Amino acid sequence: MRCHTCDTDTDVRAMECQTCHTPVGSPALRPGVRVRPVRGVGRAAAVAVAATVLFLLSTVAVQPVNALLAARAVDSADGEAFLLSAGLLELVAALLYQVAMLAAVVLVIIWTWRARKNLDAFPGAAPPLSAGWAIAGWLVPFVNVVLPHRVVANIARDSLWRLGTPWLVHLWWGAWLVFLFGERTIARSTAREFDALPYPQTSADFQAYADHYASAAGAYLVPALFCVVAGASLIVLIHRVSAAQTARIARGMPTGPILPGMTVAAPAGPAGAGGTIGA
Template sequence: MHCQTCGADSSTVGACPRCGVSPDRPPLSPGMPTLAVHGIGLAAAIGVGLTALLYTLVALAPVLRVLLTPPGGDPGRQPAPLAAEGLLSLAYVVVFLATAVLVMVWMFRARKNTDAFPGGRKVLAAHWAITGWWVPVASLAVPCLVMVGIVRDTLDRVWLRVLVGVWWLAWLAFGIADLVTSLAEVGDRVRRAEQGLTPDLDHYRDAALRNTVPALACLVAAAALVAVVLRVSAVQQARIDGAAWRAALLPPSTPTQPVTGPTPQVPGDPTVASPQVPPGSGGTIGA
């Protein structure tokens, strides 16, 4: 048994595992536009993975200072670790900003496509896929709600919704842990400056240990988000391409030509007239 939309082998009961279309529903609502998500979804997934990798390297950069500092040297004045840390931090900021744009655009496109999927429950408008990240307080929940709606209306699978929850919880944990470690780093530097001390090897060891928590949360959030983006992109693109493939197989409809000539008349049976009796001789009676 093959799916009527994308042609994939669909031996399971219910929605197609590839395109998410139920046998009793059309793949797309007539007249609703759709947006491509495969390319930008792949770019967003690569950006998320690269961002997580760069953040992990930046978070563990104090270990580099410890390893490259000679015995008796000052780890805060080593040029090689300082230059490497600066380049990693710059690369992380650039990649993070570019990835943020890609993820927002992908979420907007994926949310917009769900408007064309029959049977979905649209709770938030598509613009919340972008504006939800910028509104104070609302940014703590709106992006997750938008992603849940995208997953529900695209391919409602329990494991996919669990991945969305893991992504958002890990993202919040990463933000809180990164803020806490940054404040702790600043506080430690201020305390040492007040005491006339410079950061030593113990300082960088402690910093690397503190940074382990946000680094792990970042990796978990990135892995979950990459899995969601790639799966949703594949399902949506299969549905969109399958709908186009299905429409291409249908024969074009022949438009009905209007009738411009007169309506032909159907000849009827001739009327049989009664025979006429010729008048008799003599004219009128009694003449």
């Protein structure tokens, strides 16, 4: 017989489909269980993640620019104006990064929660953590070092029909943790170094600022590289999971118009299918 989830031939003597691991005879969706669209919010989350990476790179790129401004201040009669320009440039880059990061965090949490809730409608899926952890796991201190990885790993396994966690999940989370702790450590260190700089009065003082910015540019390169890896792998992961869940939901829904909140009836046949779709 053909599997209702992945539409491949399945041995009726088997307990589950060898491709997607859905129990033999089960529908693509559990009848009456609400499913939520993930493609739109997934695209928005991917765009926000990409913007976060780009603005993070811009905060690194302004460091050598600031070093040049500080170097010009060495021989300038109005050296403080160059340092003020450097400070404003760094502030703008940091603000853009923080805004993009906040948007990315909110959208990724929404996407994670929707994708996790959809697992409740997938026969054969057995998520060990409740859907609430798809939100709380990101927000609770210390717990947020572990649980987002576990939740997304479960979403990826049950959405992409894998017995093991896809390597992209490990790559994303490992790179994210290295970036997170590395960037914070370097930020604290560079802040202490900046606070220790003298008030700019002499050429040597301005040169100290130039040396500080040049050193900061090199220090931030490694965390920035891990941020790029984490962002790229998360974008690919969101795309793959969203596409897989959208395709499965489409298989479980009958043709014809479906209004938000409508419960659709299971089609005729011993296996049945159906679900409730909501915004």
